[in-house]
Amino acid sequence: MLKRIMDIIKGSKGNGVDIKKNKYDNVEEYLDEVIEVQATPEEDDVVNIKVCKVENDSDAVEALLLVESGNIVIAKIPHLEKEADDEFFEILSKMDDEVRKYEGALMILGDEFLLLTPKNVRVEKHKSLGEE
Structure with missing residues (x-):
């Protein structure tokens, strides 16, 4: 043909x-x-997004395990301005260190969310036309 x-x-x-x-x-x-072509991705190509809460050390460990296994994690955290204490900021610091060990990333989104990504995911800030 x-x-x-x-x-x-x-x-x-x-x-x-x-x-x-x-x-x-x-x-x-x-x-x-016409030859049929598979339009859906292979199962290996699927990236899961997990949603959880991180309020203490055990929640942090669970979120880190999810990221380490290749998932993207969106975590609800205590409000950083109103509810977070020094102990929670220490948990965030430890989480950031752990994620970086396996080349992932931890980003704070607003005052109440974290985004944790594995090493195969890159997050880039989109610049609008007016920004330089």
């Missing part, structure tokens, strides 16, 4: 097929030659 299409594209200057004389007059006549 590809060869016939290339012949049609080349034209009728002695080295191709004359479209007017071609036995195929419309697309419907090609449909019986």
Whole structure:
């Protein structure tokens, strides 16, 4: 089929097929030659996003295990301005150190969320047209 299409594209200057004389007059006549192609990704290509809460050390360990196994984690945390104490900031520091050990990333989103990503995920800030 590809060869016939290339012949049609080349034209009728002695080295191709004359479209007017071609036995195929419309697309419907090609449909019986269409090959099905898998449109869904393989299971290995799937990236899961897990949502959880991180309020203490055990929650932090659970979130880190999820990231280490290749998941993206969005974690609800105590409000950094109103509810977080020094102990929680220490937990955040330890989490950041652990994520960096296996080349992941930890980002604080607003005052109440964390985004933890494995090493195969990159997060880039989108710059709008007015920003430099």
